[in-house]
């Protein structure tokens with residue numbers, strides 16, 4: 001696992017102007033990671049990672065990633081607008097939505113985004129709402145048997161609401177071609193937060209074979225395959241990150257074997273990873289508010305599941321560092337909680353830590369993706385600030401914390417007078 005990019009003294013300094021809780025991102029590490037991804041896949045024709053905006057919708061980070069050559073993967077109107085705000089438009093946007101409303105197709109088409117359709121019926125819907133674009137991509141759902149046969153995927157794609165069936169996919173390309181579509185893409189995403197590179201190679205292989213079949217059966221030339229996101233990140237200290245060089249070289253083997261051999265060389269490969277791009281480089285910093293000893297021992301933080309709900313939602317393990325106590329003996333067992341009136345508002349259960357006292361500073365790791373982004377206001381809990389540790393060591397606030405006024409912004413208290 002990567003080293004913390006700050007010391008306790010630095011964080012204490014930051015807290016003087018930015019009270020906890022906050023998430024702080026490491027710009028240098030994010031840039032280096034983005035460069036690493038691009039380098040690992042440099043043999044790939046047209047390689048691009050479309051950063052999944054849902055993983056981290058902060059425009060400052062999006063702008064950094066744009067500078068590192070990434071596009072955006074959007075699936076809602078606000079995400080499309082965010083992309084537009086940082087100047088990422090046209091085919092640098094992948095619009096991978098589902099259950100899509102008219103206005104989102106209209107906006108995506110207006111921006112010239114690559115529209116990735118989730119259903120065969122959306123061809124008609126898109127035609128009536130926004131018109132047929134020159135380039136269309138379809139999201140493929142292999143179904144459970146095919147997924148198992150191709151990749152031994154765990155999970156059950158047939159329970160997933162996404163994508164077209166195998167049969168529908170061929171039909172969809174035929175219809176799209178008849179309607180005047182000139183360029184075509186193929187997308188799938190069947191795995192999430194996965195650390196085994198074999199699954200991604202298998203996904204690529206499945207799509208490469210499909211590209212060959214689509215050419216044979218409906219004479220459509222696929223310009224790119226989009227492998228989706230889903231590359232996992234190490235959460236436990238003993239976890240290893242996905243070896244991208246290995247993944248890339250394995251993928252090249254199947255590319256040569258299937259794509260090149262069938263004369264389809266030049267097929268582009270793109271991805272839409274979010275988690276592995278920013279996840280390890282965002283740190284939720286929180287101060288111990290109370291220690292409570294009842295039937296169990298509790299550490300109560302000033303952060304709660306509004307700041308990172310993955311432990312509560314998925315039982316996800318997030319590593320915790322107690323600043324200044326990194327080398328202390330692990331002598332105590334605690335539940336690390338937030339203040340929400342929900343007993344699952346816990347960052348860790350039965351975690352072995354050094355002895356904790358009030359005002360200790362906790363760093364909850366792997367909070368850089370699907371952390372702030374999933375935040376919510378249940379129980380009147382407000383979302384935290386986001387800070388950026390710049391490459392020169394300075395710190396800037398890239399989103400302020402919510403205030404009580406923000407929380408009440410959608411209410412009109414004046415109307416209470418005279419009501420009832």
Ligand SMILES: *Cc1c(COP(=O)(O)O)cnc(C)c1O
Nearest residue numbers: 052055229230231272273274275
């Ligand atoms: C969530 C999602 C992603 C990003 O997943 P990560 O785990 O953040 O890499 C990419 N594409 C689609 C369609 C998604 O739903």
